[in-house]
Amino acid sequence: MNYIKIYLVCLALVTGTFGFAQQTPGNKQTTTIAIVGATAHIGDGTIIENATVVFKDGKIVSVGKNNAASNTNGMTVINAENKHVYPGFIAPNAALGLVEVDAVRASDDQDEVGSMIPHIRSIIAYNAESRVVESMRPNGILMAQIVPKGGRISGTSSVVQLDAWNYEDASIKTDDAIHLNWPSTFSRGRWWLGEPAGLKPNKNYSNQIAEMASFVNESKAYLKGTKQPLNIPFEAMEGLFNGKQKLFVHVNDEKGITDAVYFAKQHDIKQLVIVGGAEANKVTGLLKQHNIPVLINNPHSLPANDDQDYDMPFKLAKQLHDAGILVGIQVGNADNFQTRNLPFYAGTCAAYGMNKEHALQLITANTAKILGIDAFVGTLEVGKDATLFISEGDALDMRTNILTHAFIQGRKVSLESHQTELWKRYSEKYKNQ
Structure with missing residues (x-):
């Protein structure tokens, strides 16, 4: 009888594990995206304040200082003022x-x-x-x-x-x-x-x-x-x-x-x-x-x-x-x-x-x-994959590593996980009690 109980517990664990599906992978990038106003951490030791990072068809096409002459017409613009952008x-x-x-x-x-x-x-x-x-x-x-x-x-x-x-x-x-x-x-x-x-x-x-x-x-x-x-x-x-x-x-x-x-x-x-x-x-x-x-x-x-x-x-x-x-x-x-x-x-x-x-x-x-x-x-450089993310603060500090956007090869990816779903579920549990 004990063996049957152990078997059922293991079966439940495996079923729970493999019965869950990851979010559908992000769709291929179709529009040019510009991240504007962020502090860009290039990944090679360089920092660019108030930067604009542009990527198209999954590749970075421009990284530089943001200015009034920056042309973002026709692009999907992400306002990242006071935020930070990092290579993945x-x-x-x-x-x-x-x-x-x-x-x-x-x-x-x-x-x-x-x-x-x-x-x-x-x-x-x-x-x-x-x-x-x-x-x-x-x-x-x-x-x-x-x-x-x-x-x-x-x-x-x-x-x-x-x-x-x-x-x-x-x-x-x-x-x-x-x-x-x-x-x-x-x-x-x-x-x-x-x-x-x-x-x-x-x-x-x-x-x-x-x-x-x-x-x-x-x-x-x-x-x-x-x-x-x-x-x-x-x-x-x-x-x-x-x-x-x-x-x-x-x-x-x-x-x-x-x-x-x-x-x-x-x-x-x-x-x-x-x-x-x-x-x-x-x-x-x-x-x-x-x-x-x-x-x-x-x-x-x-x-x-x-x-x-x-x-x-x-x-x-x-x-x-x-x-x-x-x-x-x-x-x-x-x-x-x-x-x-x-x-x-x-x-x-x-x-x-x-x-x-x-x-x-x-x-x-x-x-x-x-x-x-x-x-x-590995770095935010022209010609490399647009595998990067935007954080509200310093990404090396657990207090401020709060992602708002993430892209892999230009595809916007979900930042939801089993843990975030549970957090949202139980954060509401005692609100009205």
Whole structure:
């Protein structure tokens, strides 16, 4: 009887989750739109006061100072006086659309069986109608890199825009990178076996690196040979060697970062990105020498080690930026829903010494460069996609990040979500009582 009750509860969760449909994606832009009078945050460190931003057919056609000579005849004009306009924020290393309810296995597609599985493509499992995806847009997050988890090589990510019918409509860069979870240099004692509970050197570290090296070498040999018999995981590695794909290495400690950099160089992997990088400030010279960017963990985290400053997560971005490292912010292992707080993570970096516009770059221009999509998004520049939004105030401050309009590729998108609907519903509950 208890099993039946549990089954019915799970069925209700799944039905409630998948029975809900996202708002219909916005219609294709048909008229030229001009945003007038706003403070334009370009995303490259530049601010234009009292600006006019014009976009047509989904592309930005003009960005500049507003003046009496500005011709907006025939355009749909949005008066944004005393408001702010920003490029759409980008969430890298996210599981959006892959997980709906953590406790319901049927709605969790972020982790596949296997250890070396570069051929697993996260985009295939992406659910464009996810409630979680929908809840990102009211905070200005309009694009995301969808990343598989688990295993040693967990698979291949893709970059999407967050207003689509399905994964094919959503994709703006397919199969952009392969993700490698670097082995830890330390492990924790298994207290249940009587071992000390603290950290100790990982005795298998060298063997785990050797396993990765063996897989990479076998992939190279396969790709240079007759490719017989067909080996799909080896086939999926080709982009790393010809430079079409990047290798995102998820690693935090100083030794791990150093070893990962030399591993990539040794195996002629042309493009490397460090994800996590809690101790990247200790190896800035190495990272700069090899032009390797870092996606740091969200700053609302504890220090990686007991001997780190208590505020290291808050000031790490500034330290890397000051050292000349291209740096962005990713949510890391936080709950999937916490991706919506991305702009406030950038705001925390600004609160701890980083220039506000440089902090904005952490989730716009810098991330776009790291993901290889900066040719068409990341800044408010002529020729780029009109993926942008208007906020009543500072978008990096949770008190003033209040969106009035959002556009993805020129389409006006809904800012409603399950949460806003519930807020409106229950805000009326006690008014007349």
